[in-house]
Amino acid sequence: MAGPLYRYLAGDHRRLDTLLRTAVAQPDAMDTGPYAEFRKGLLRHIAIEEKIVIPAVSGGAPGKHSDLAARLRLDHGALASLLVPPPSRSIIATIRTILSAHNPLEEGDGGLYELFEEVSGSDPEMLRKLESAPDVPVLPHNERPGVLEATRRAVERAGYELK
Numbered sequence: 001m002a003g004p005l006y007r008y009l010a011g012d013h014r015r016l017d018t019l020l021r022t023a024v025a026q027p028d029a030m031d032t033g034p035y036a037e038f039r040k041g042l043l044r045h046i047a048i049e050e051k052i053v054i055p056a057v058s059g060g061a062p063g064k065h066s067d068l069a070a071r072l073r074l075d076h077g078a079l080a081s082l083l084v085p086p087p088s089r090s091i092i093a094t095i096r097t098i099l100s101a102h103n104p105l106e107e108g109d110g111g112l113y114e115l116f117e118e119v120s121g122s123d124p125e126m127l128r129k130l131e132s133a134p135d136v137p138v139l140p141h142n143e144r145p146g147v148l149e150a151t152r153r154a155v156e157r158a159g160y161e162l163k
């Protein structure tokens, strides 16, 4: 059975999915409130994984689970770069495609969260550490045209295409 660390992180995926679905529920207009919450929440979620979860699973040994960590980090880079320009249909569709491939690598059997639960599940402080992780500073959307090109490159580096 999944432990509390797994449940916290997988629960955050559900929460973010709901926010994104709410933001795009109307076909003609993006609901900016839920999208802003999604953006802030996804950046915090990624920071938790990059700063706490992946280092714990690698255990200070650079080679340990390095393929999984590298894969997840490329996806995180692509997702973070998709949050820089203002949201469009193509941005949202690409975020959804990446998340639907990415989250199973974390939640699935032998995935990041199971490994994390194995190494850190007995640490009584760890859940509190996840829960109290701060929001990361979120900049306003950047509308310069070059930004979309940088986003496209980050998406392609991770093996996806900007839709």
Ligand SMILES: [Fe+2]
Pocket (backbone or CB within 6 Å): 046, 049, 072, 076, 102, 106
């Ligand atoms: Fe992730």
Ligand SMILES: [Fe+2]
Pocket (backbone or CB within 6 Å): 009, 013, 045, 049, 103, 106
């Ligand atoms: Fe995640």
